[in-house]
Amino acid sequence: MSKIHVTTSVNGEEVEYLCEAQQTMLDVLRDELGLTGTKEGCSTGDCGACSVIVDGDVVCSCLMLGAEAEGRNVETIEGLAAPDHLHPVQKQFLEHAALQCGFCTPGFLVAAKALLDRNQNPTETEIRYWLAGNLCRCTGYDKIVRAVQDAAAEMRGA
Amino acid sequence: MTSVDYVAPTDVEAAVAALGASKGNAYILAGGTDLLVQLRTGRVHPGTIVDIKRISETRTISEKDGAYTIGAAVTGAEMSAHKGLSQTWPGIVEAMDLIGSQQIQGRASPGGNLCNASPAADCVPALIAAGVSCTIAGPGGRRTVPVEDVVTGPGQTSLDANEFIVSFEVPKPAPRTGDAYLRLIPRTEMDIAVVGAGVCLSLAEDGTCQAAKVALGAVAPTQVVVAAGADALIGSKIDDVALEKLGQAAKAACSPIDDKRGTIEYREKVAAVLAKRAALKALERAKAR
Numbered sequence: 001m002s003k004i005h006v007t008t009s010v011n012g013e014e015v016e017y018l019c020e021a022q023q024t025m026l027d028v029l030r031d032e033l034g035l036t037g038t039k040e041g042c043s044t045g046d047c048g049a050c051s052v053i054v055d056g057d058v059v060c061s062c063l064m065l066g067a068e069a070e071g072r073n074v075e076t077i078e079g080l081a082a083p084d085h086l087h088p089v090q091k092q093f094l095e096h097a098a099l100q101c102g103f104c105t106p107g108f109l110v111a112a113k114a115l116l117d118r119n120q121n122p123t124e125t126e127i128r129y130w131l132a133g134n135l136c137r138c139t140g141y142d143k144i145v146r147a148v149q150d151a152a153a154e155m156r157g158a
Numbered sequence: 159m160t161s162v163d164y165v166a167p168t169d170v171e172a173a174v175a176a177l178g179a180s181k182g183n184a185y186i187l188a189g190g191t192d193l194l195v196q197l198r199t200g201r202v203h204p205g206t207i208v209d210i211k212r213i214s215e216t217r218t219i220s221e222k223d224g225a226y227t228i229g230a231a232v233t234g235a236e237m238s239a240h241k242g243l244s245q246t247w248p249g250i251v252e253a254m255d256l257i258g259s260q261q262i263q264g265r266a267s268p269g270g271n272l273c274n275a276s277p278a279a280d281c282v283p284a285l286i287a288a289g290v291s292c293t294i295a296g297p298g299g300r301r302t303v304p305v306e307d308v309v310t311g312p313g314q315t316s317l318d319a320n321e322f323i324v325s326f327e328v329p330k331p332a333p334r335t336g337d338a339y340l341r342l343i344p345r346t347e348m349d350i351a352v353v354g355a356g357v358c359l360s361l362a363e364d365g366t367c368q369a370a371k372v373a374l375g376a377v378a379p380t381q382v383v384v385a386a387g388a389d390a391l392i393g394s395k396i397d398d399v400a401l402e403k404l405g406q407a408a409k410a411a412c413s414p415i416d417d418k419r420g421t422i423e424y425r426e427k428v429a430a431v432l433a434k435r436a437a438l439k440a441l442e443r444a445k446a447r
Contacts, residue, residue, distance in 0.1 A: 004164055020161075021161075021163055021164035022162050022197055024194065043198055044195045044198070045194075045195065045258070045261065045262060051261055054264070057264035057265075058260055058261055058264055059265050060261045060262070060265075062194070063189075063190050063191050063261075063262075063265060064265065065164065065190065065207070065209075067164045067166070067209070068166075068187075068190075068209060068211070070166070111261070114260075115260075129260075130260050131260075132259050132260070132348055133258065133259020133261040134259075
């Protein structure tokens with residue numbers, strides 16, 4: 001079977017690629033587009049390391065086919081920072097040292113951005129539930145939650 | 159690796175044709191939260207993957223004269239964000255919302271949850287309790303069947319290979335109707351039901367229960383309709399006696415397995431407790447209408 005031709009938007013730029021039917025969005029991002037910031041953890045949708053935002057919804061890119069991205073808007077960790085400054089959530093992760101090995105961090109950052117895009121003032125409980133699909137086995141979650149709270153405050157101009 | 163086809167038809171007829179062309183070796187892709195894991199682990203080997211998300215009917219929630227139609231591939235996140243549906247059928251929406259993380263909610267669908275045919279599927283008892291039917295498309299056109307007639311065993315459904323679920327038809331609720339779904343898991347989030355219980359009931363003006371439906375999940379090879387439990391509620395004011403009978407009926411309806419999530423004895427006991435609590439929650443909602 002010939003490969004599938006896909007035209008989509010990744011981080012605001014139109015991209016085209018060829019993929020196999022069963023190739024996941026995660027495989028496409030990493031292997032076809034060279035966007036290796038999105039990490040492969042469990043490949044079963046449990047850990048959230050591969051989180052990306054598709055048309056505004058945070059999803060596991062390991063549970064999506066590359067072919068499904070036709071005409072969609074995909075945002076990855078590579079699109080989070082502006083050319084000259086970090087996204088507030090990235091900045092606050094650094095401020096709070098909310099990471100150790102860093103493998104889960106891109107997924108947390110993307111998921112946190114999706115939350116802050118729709119909720120400017122989430123409670124701690126809302127943050128913890130929202131990030132329940134992102135697993136970190138190093139730091140525990142307190143620093144991560146505080147970083148997201150402070151990023152929210154920064155984005156509100158508080 | 160043998161080659162796999164991917165098609166994303168934009169109408170129901172084309173999807174049925176694609177299923178037919180694959181000679182029984184096609185898999186429907188809705189949210190993919192189950193299918194992609196099964197692909198990855200080699201549990202399924204499709205010749206064709208038929209993505210139904212480009213069909214607008216499968217992706218739309220609509221309301222007409224108080225009845226809702228929920229597309230089979232609508233996501234949990236979309237159901238939760240739908241104010242009308244959430245207000246009218248909180249039990250259905252909460253059941254769907256219990257499934258997985260935010261990432262899963264961004265993809266997972268009621269059609270997929272039903273057709274994956276897990277005994278522990280969270281949205282299914284809630285759909286059954288609410289009296290929901292599904293519209294199934296196939297080569298002969300469309301047919302409508304109650305949700306409880308779809309799953310025939312773990313991983314097995316009554317759908318033919320050339321059929322798929324297009325949408326769910328949620329009836330207009332009678333006055334003073336409330337629904338609720340509760341499940342037990344050993345943690346607060348992100349786990350598979352040990353037991354799930356869905357209850358929907360309607361009250362007469364004087365508060366007497368005049369219609370009820372009770373369904374359990376994770377206590378048998380398929381979801382179970384507890385007719386005796388509904389009978390215990392109907393005609394009562396959902397008092398302690400009626401609730402006790404409901405609990406006994408729920409327990410009697412179970413034929414669970416012993417596994418790491420719970421023993422048979424535990425599941426039976428929890429089924430009774432959850433059925434009673436779900437009935438009280440549904441009652442509270444019905445009274446608020």
